[in-house]
Amino acid sequence: MSDFTSNFWSVYVAGLALAGILGCLILLWVTARKKVAASSDNTTGHVWDEDLREMNNPMPRWWMWMFVLSIIFSLLYLVAYPGLGTYAGQLGWSTRGEYEAEMAQARRELEPLYARFAAMPAPQMAGDAQAMAIGERLFMNNCAQCHGSDARGSKGFPNLADGDWLHGGAPEQIHETIMQGRTGVMPPMAAAVGTPNDVKNLAQYVLSLSGSPHDSLRAALGKPKFAACAACHGANGKGNPALGAPNLTDDIWLHGWGEEAIAAMINNGKTNQMPAQAGKLTEAQIQVLTAYVWGLSNKPVAAR
16 A cells, blocks of 8 residues: 555656656657758659659648647646646646536525425425425435335345335434435354354244244244344344344345345344435435435325
């Protein structure tokens, strides 16, 4: 990593840029001074296809000055704009600054559009056609990559349309999730459970909690081992939204179903992260997106 924190690459880039400009200037100077000896008929003596001869006419002056002006422009550009390593340029321009200015302008232009949604509670906003059209666009641009265009998720990505919520499905909780993000951690529990057979028996007991097909004898053997899981999932396995611990009794499986998938979770644990959107979306956009997500699994209030 020292290569990326030292000043070497900055000097390298600056030197490469200046060397390229200097090389063009030297090449132009050398070619301008070079004279080709011409014969009496003003040709260079080169002949192709028996009768095609190269004339010894000099390059037009305006053409040469175009090269000179290009070199002068490149030097002025490197003074005004970033291009010499870490040198920021006299104008202080940057792609990040340009992006932030454009985003700020877009937010100012969109403020009147979002203004009428500011006082609406999420259930009422979910019944507003214009708000939901905006919410759908926000969802497609920022959420669909993980949760799918239909919001039904996939393995490892929660279904937002089924009413099952790891951290709670109230508008306030959805808003908090979008704003701050979530990090779900299931620690490896094999050492606390016991032997590999104990882990498999525990997996059968977890299957039994939701009425899924299971081996009842092995589930009975695995029931005492569930004590290692009760701290997060509760003694009855119904989960804990405050911790993001899933309900194991509802037959909804985020990371796969069956003994093998559950045993892998017990043995290896899992860390899932929902990235925070606070730095990407405005508060008004997050309010509309919250209402849209809430409306996917709830009955909206008709907007007046």
